[in-house]
Amino acid sequence: MAPDWVYTAEHQLRTYESDGLLQYHAIPAAAVLPGSAEEVAAVVRACAQAGVPFVARGAGSGLSGGALPLDDGVLIVVSRMKRILEVDLDNHRVCVEPGVTNLAVSAAVGTGFFYPPDPSSQIVCSIGGNVAENSGGAHCFKYGFTTNYVTGLELVLPDGELVTVGGKALDPSGYDLLGAFVGSEGTLGIATKIWLRIVPAPETTKTLVAFFDSTRDAGEAVSQIVQGGIVPGAIEMMDEKAIEAAEPMAKAGFTIGRKAALLVELDGAERECEARFDEVVAVCERCGSDDVRVARDAAERERFWKARKAAFPAMGRLSPNYFVQDGVIPRTKLPEVLERIASLGEEYGLIVANVFHAGDGNLHPLVCYDGAIEGEAEKAEELSGKILDACLQAGGSITGEHGVGVDKKKHMPKMFSEADLDCFQRLRCAFDPEGISNPGKVMPTPRLCGEVPGPYRQHPLEAAGLAERF
Amino acid sequence: MATTARTERPGTVPEASELLRALGEAGDPLRVRGGATKLDWGAPGATPAVEVSSAGMARILEHNEGDFTAILEPGVPVAEAQSAFASAGQMLALDPPLGAGDAATIGGLVATADSGPLRHRYGGVRDLIVGITVVLSDGTVARAGGKVIKNVAGYDLAKLFTGSYGTLGYIASVSVRLHPAPTSTATARALAGDPQRIATAAAQLAALPLEADCLDVAWSSGRGAVLARFGGAAAAHQARAAADRLGGAGLDDPGVVEDDDELWAAQRARQRAPEGAVLKVAGTLSDLPAVLRAAEAGGATAVSRAALGLTWIALGAGEDLAARADAVRAALPAGTSATVLDGGGALRDPWPGPPPAALVVMERIKSRFDPARVFRPGAFAGGL
Numbered sequence: 069m070a071p072d073w074v075y076t077a078e079h080q081l082r083t084y085e086s087d088g089l090l091q092y093h094a095i096p097a098a099a100v101l102p103g104s105a106e107e108v109a110a111v112v113r114a115c116a117q118a119g120v121p122f123v124a125r126g127a128g129s130g131l132s133g134g135a136l137p138l139d140d141g142v143l144i145v146v147s148r149m150k151r152i153l154e155v156d157l158d159n160h161r162v163c164v165e166p167g168v169t170n171l172a173v174s175a176a177v178g179t180g181f182f183y184p185p186d187p188s189s190q191i192v193c194s195i196g197g198n199v200a201e202n203s204g205g206a207h208c209f210k211y212g213f214t215t216n217y218v219t220g221l222e223l224v225l226p227d228g229e230l231v232t233v234g235g236k237a238l239d240p241s242g243y244d245l246l247g248a249f250v251g252s253e254g255t256l257g258i259a260t261k262i263w264l265r266i267v268p269a270p271e272t273t274k275t276l277v278a279f280f281d282s283t284r285d286a287g288e289a290v291s292q293i294v295q296g297g298i299v300p301g302a303i304e305m306m307d308e309k310a311i312e313a314a315e316p317m318a319k320a321g322f323t324i325g326r327k328a329a330l331l332v333e334l335d336g337a338e339r340e341c342e343a344r345f346d347e348v349v350a351v352c353e354r355c356g357s358d359d360v361r362v363a364r365d366a367a368e369r370e371r372f373w374k375a376r377k378a379a380f381p382a383m384g385r386l387s388p389n390y391f392v393q394d395g396v397i398p399r400t401k402l403p404e405v406l407e408r409i410a411s412l413g414e415e416y417g418l419i420v421a422n423v424f425h426a427g428d429g430n431l432h433p434l435v436c437y438d439g440a441i442e443g444e445a446e447k448a449e450e451l452s453g454k455i456l457d458a459c460l461q462a463g464g465s466i467t468g469e470h471g472v473g474v475d476k477k478k479h480m481p482k483m484f485s486e487a488d489l490d491c492f493q494r495l496r497c498a499f500d501p502e503g504i505s506n507p508g509k510v511m512p513t514p515r516l517c518g519e520v521p522g523p524y525r526q527h528p529l530e531a532a533g534l535a536e537r538f
Numbered sequence: 539m540a541t542t543a544r545t546e547r548p549g550t551v552p553e554a555s556e557l558l559r560a561l562g563e564a565g566d567p568l569r570v571r572g573g574a575t576k577l578d579w580g581a582p583g584a585t586p587a588v589e590v591s592s593a594g595m596a597r598i599l600e601h602n603e604g605d606f607t608a609i610l611e612p613g614v615p616v617a618e619a620q621s622a623f624a625s626a627g628q629m630l631a632l633d634p635p636l637g638a639g640d641a642a643t644i645g646g647l648v649a650t651a652d653s654g655p656l657r658h659r660y661g662g663v664r665d666l667i668v669g670i671t672v673v674l675s676d677g678t679v680a681r682a683g684g685k686v687i688k689n690v691a692g693y694d695l696a697k698l699f700t701g702s703y704g705t706l707g708y709i710a711s712v713s714v715r716l717h718p719a720p721t722s723t724a725t726a727r728a729l730a731g732d733p734q735r736i737a738t739a740a741a742q743l744a745a746l747p748l749e750a751d752c753l754d755v756a757w758s759s760g761r762g763a764v765l766a767r768f769g770g771a772a773a774a775h776q777a778r779a780a781a782d783r784l785g786g787a788g789l790d791d792p793g794v795v796e797d798d799d800e801l802w803a804a805q806r807a808r809q810r811a812p813e814g815a816v817l818k819v820a821g822t823l824s825d826l827p828a829v830l831r832a833a834e835a836g837g838a839t840a841v842s843r844a845a846l847g848l849t850w851i852a853l854g855a856g857e858d859l860a861a862r863a864d865a866v867r868a869a870l871p872a873g874t875s876a877t878v879l880d881g882g883g884a885l886r887d888p889w890p891g892p893p894p895a896a897l898v899v900m901e902r903i904k905s906r907f908d909p910a911r912v913f914r915p916g917a918f919a920g921g922l
Contacts, residue, residue: 158741159822159847180745202690209687215694216665231895237820237847239651239662239701241875242892242919243900247664247697251690268747291604297627297718336749339772396686400604428688429605465689472691483691484681491672491680492693494906498899510692 069111073101073148084143087128087135088189092474096123096137101145105222105230105260108144112258113228115142121504124258126166126197129189131392132473134201134253134509144258146196152176153261161219161236162264166196170203173264181266184211187469188377199259202251204469206302206376209427210335211267213469215250220263223249226256226500235263248495253471254506256499270335273301274345275369278352279326279359283307283422286328287402289355290426293332294399296351298344300427301335307406309386309421310379310434317382320375323359330357330426331376333369379423380434387419387436389445391452394470395459399429408458409433416451418444430468431459453479472510480512493517543569543586549594551671551679551710558708559677561588562910569914570704572646573615575637578883579650580703583916590708592645598622599711600685606716607668607685612645612709619644629719631660635806645709650879651701654806655752655767658843660717663700669713670696672706675910685713698903705918706907720751720769725798726780728789729763733830736762737844739787741823744845748780754805755842755849757830764789764844765805767798808841813855815863815881821874822847828871836866850879860885889919 075081076098085093097120102108115122122142125135137143149165155176156162162173162183170190173183186205187193193203199221204213220234233249234240249256280286283305290303306314306322306329315322322329332348334341345362352360363369383390397405406422409431413420419436433455437448456466456479466472466479480489489511497517499505508514546561548554561568566587571577596613603626610619616632617640623629633654636642642652648670653662660666669683672695682695696713699706730736740755743766752767764784768776777794785792795801810816819829826842826849833840833851842849853862863885867876878888892900897920904911904922916922 156822157745158824160744160845161822202694204688212661212665213688215697216661225895225899229895229898231899232893233896236822237874239818239820239848239877240892241877241890242896242922243702243706243903244664244697244700245896245899247694247700248903251694268745270749271747294606295604297721299718337747337772337776339775340749340770343771396684396688398602398605398607398686400602425688429686430688463684464686465684465691467691468686468688469690476691480691483684487678488680488682488692491674491678491682491695491907495693495695495698495903498902498906501902 069100069102069107073103075099084125084128084137084145087125087130087133089131089133089473089475092133092136094137094139096139096141096143099143099145101148103148105224108258108260109224109228109230111142111144112224112226115504116227116502119502119504121507123506124196124200124254126194127169127192129193130197130201130471130473132467132471132475134471134473136474138508146194149260156236157181159236160266162266164195164262164264166194166199166259166262168195169193170195170198177266180269182269183217183264183266185214185217195262196259199250199262200252200254201469201471206304206425209303209425210299210301215247217265218246218250218262219265221246221249221259222261224258224260226502226505253473253510255496255510257505272338272341273333273335274341275331275333275363275372276349277322277361277372278330278332278357279323280328280330280355280357283328283406284403285356286330287406287426289330289352289357290402291400292351292355293348294427296347298347300332302331302333303427304331304376305329305424305426306376306379307422309419310423313382313386313421314375314378316385318371318375318378320371322375331372376423383421383434383436386421387438389437389439391435391448393431393433393435393452393455394467395431395456395464396468397429397431397459397462397464399427401462402426402429405431405458405462409455412451412454416447418448418451428468429464457482474509477510477512543589545589545591547591547594551673554595554673554708554710555677555679557590558673558675562675562677562912565910565912567915568912570645570649570708572612572643573637573641575642576646576650578881579879580882580914580917581888582883583914586914592643595710603628607687607713608716609685609711609713610644611711612643614644615640616642616644616647623716624719627719628716630714631656631666631717632663633806635810637810644712648700648709648712649702649704655754655802655843658753658845659751664697666715667696667700667712668715670699671710672699673708673710675707675908675912679710683713687715703914703918705904705914705922707913720773721771722773723751723767723769723798724773724777725765725767725795725801726777726784726792727763727765727795728781728784728792729761730789731761733757733762733827733834735788736764736830737826739784739789740764740826740844742787743780743783744823748776750780752802753843753845755826755844756805756808757833757840760834762830765801767802805841808839808852809850811852811854811880815853815859815885816879817851817863817866817876818879819849819851819870819874819876820847821871825871825874829874832866832869835869836862838866892920
């Protein structure tokens, strides 16, 4: 590593003290910005030899503290590794380095193709981070998540070994290491090269927003759309508070005071899309919407999305601080869980605004509080935890796309038994027996790996003299 | 190999846990048996002393119609699950050939990651499985994922067990995502005798936003076909447009088949050759002409999920089977890899070797998840 890219001074390190989740911060012992896979491997190898833990960081836009540094560890920042290595349109594949932004992938493949996972941070977030978090986005109900698009990875394992798994072809031989690695939140190693599948851009896209007198009615519309066999590109819901916050900023013409706005987007083959879109309009009206607006052009469509995407940043208008949650519920439980969230908000005397991916039941309640008022942050955090409890009681998950990180690890035992967590640890130990790759994340309590249990049996590789006992 | 093994048939998760703990302590090789439709897939490995049948765990535990999800025990026949889902207008979008008597089970499907034509649109088992419960050889019962379609809490062990050929543990239940079943379907079909023309036409369709349910190539005795299936209200219209494109790409006899179930059943059947051998070739769209030529030169038939770069080459039974299979493997283009499915027990090296550094991780995974090393030792890639 060139010394220019090794930071040890506090003023340099402060840049990296938090990721997108600002309530946690730590100053790493050192930060390095490698320029190649070989440099990443060399740094990790040095960490492994010295027994120093490391944390990988992409753009630092994650929302669960997954890239929070360790104060006795090395932060490996991949933001300089942003080359697009290959665009192979004939085979619908792109190969990139981990620091390439999500949006840059779609931009690199021209108008005929696109890369579907689209987290709302896509302008800045990196593909390396997307791989670590298995990022989704507004369109994943139809198109799936990062894990459905990664066909190959070059990895630096926690011992510094460089390994390639898969490539352009699907179904590499052996256990599905790609499936295990994507979404492992930096605890199994660092991806240094990523092969992605791209898909043909849809022929047409149609978008509407429908307003309702209750989130229950809007939720019913979602159910009927999906039950009717329609798979929209996106179905997003905003409640009264979210509309109130977002509209002044986005100026999309959303009516402040309405209880719910449902944004539905269909994309695909023109004729099928047109036919299905009429059905969506009819369902919204049947479910009580008296105001269905179909985007007439790309500019109007853009405005609708701007309102949806403004909901997070605009929340500052309603409240000095807020926590975002990321719980998931079975879609049919939407009405009862929203009612539970509302009554929790009343009980705690805090505003909770709701924005969510309604198609896949991924809620993003924004719990508003004022950090200047003593005890209110703690109250808001407790309320956030109770919202996750409600999601779990409904048969859901504590996180749909933001990851566990440091933020939600304390909730893991509510979702998984001790045996389940031990089983996760078996995978962790297979990749990182020394526990130096992003320790303290995901798992609720520190665990060690120990010896491989069971009787010793010679492996064929050993017999052939190709490998030592692992 | 199955004749000397004794059979155990746990009926519940606790029974499976107790059984596997005891079997793990005894340390004898075991194999899990579902519908027995793919018994010779994988390397022969150690002769099992015990077969653990999933027939005692064959219930549909949940079908959440409104949520388009289901939880299934491993012994549920895929066909039975599909008819239950069909009664609600839904499907599990996995349509591999189901073997003799349509006996293939959910557990076997997950363990082998088998797939059919619908993989073009919906992905494979790994893309549709959202949760799993497993029992390990020390009796551990563990769950990963859940029953919601979006979830990133914890490691994705469901994918790790998918395609592991029963070498990591016993799959006690799986949660899957369902999709709406199309109300009507139609297929565009066109023919050619030249692999390059077939591949070029398939590639042209693959690059368009057609939203076809399936995009397959079939090859047999010097003649090939491109097949594109559409579902939904506009299916016939879309198939007509696709047929026109195939004609425009220079293929012969472009046409639309509206009553297309049989055509696709035949296409699925070509993925199997229970008395012969099937090579599953993984490559890219660009490899397709050379892969078809390799099949043709070896006197084999082929089925390809063109856009996915996956091709199944089927060789008929016969004494020189191993030599013919080796000739096809040798003729495949560089950069592709071939796994033997049917005939895995009879042919040499059914698995392409994973890169050594990846195999080291896989070996550690095997050691951690199957500490007693009793689950089909030697049957999987890399001798695992």
